[in-house]
Amino acid sequence: MMAREDVKSETQKKKKLAEFKTVLEKKIADVESELESLKILLDFVNKTLLQAGFRRVKVVESEPVEKTSMRGLAEPEATFPVQAASGELLANVHIGQNSIRVVLSEEKNFRTTTPPFQQFLIERVLDKMQEKDAEAVSRGEMAPDETFSYELILEGDVVRAIVINNVTSARIRELKSSIHWTFEKMHDKMKE
Numbered sequence: 001m002m003a004r005e006d007v008k009s010e011t012q013k014k015k016k017l018a019e020f021k022t023v024l025e026k027k028i029a030d031v032e033s034e035l036e037s038l039k040i041l042l043d044f045v046n047k048t049l050l051q052a053g054f055r056r057v058k059v060v061e062s063e064p065v066e067k068t069s070m071r072g073l074a075e076p077e078a079t080f081p082v083q084a085a086s087g088e089l090l091a092n093v094h095i096g097q098n099s100i101r102v103v104l105s106e107e108k109n110f111r112t113t114t115p116p117f118q119q120f121l122i123e124r125v126l127d128k129m130q131e132k133d134a135e136a137v138s139r140g141e142m143a144p145d146e147t148f149s150y151e152l153i154l155e156g157d158v159v160r161a162i163v164i165n166n167v168t169s170a171r172i173r174e175l176k177s178s179i180h181w182t183f184e185k186m187h188d189k190m191k192e
């Protein structure tokens with residue numbers, strides 16, 4: 001009699017495990033479906049934000065720029081001055097392992113409204129690099145935390161620093177050139 005009850009108990013256990021397996025499979029399918037929907041929504045939000053020209057801007061009122069722009073970041077590997085044709089220092093470009101920090105000269109008051117800052121450096125260079133990386137993320141070619149991003153550090157509308165993260169070595173040359181050209185042109189406009 002004991003053997004019969006053991007067989008019956010084993011059969012019930014197997015039946016319960018099979019039911020539990022079915023519940024787990026359904027739950028996994030539901031979660032996978034929800035994840036796909038969330039990915040589609042995230043892609044839509046990213047594209048909408050990029051089309052709206054979204055970018056992070058940090059306004060700094062009282063803390064010195066050098067401390068603010070360098071806080072929590074590794075020491076730069078190289079520093080390059082950005083100079084006007086006259087030899088005046090406009091900014092220093094600090095190139096780190098995967099970041100660039102542009103610290104503007106305190107004597108200069110480069111405003112976000114002075115051409116070609118917004119039209120060229122922001123819209124044609126920085127935003128375009130951000131858009132390309134967002135497209136690579138949507139195609140699954142890049143992780144979201146590896147995407148190019150930048151932050152403007154401002155005092156009112158005066159640019160004090162630009163912190164650029166997730167910079168590939170292939171983009172460094174283009175960024176250095178674009179930054180130099182932009183601030184040289186801005187300096188020329190300010191002299192007019």
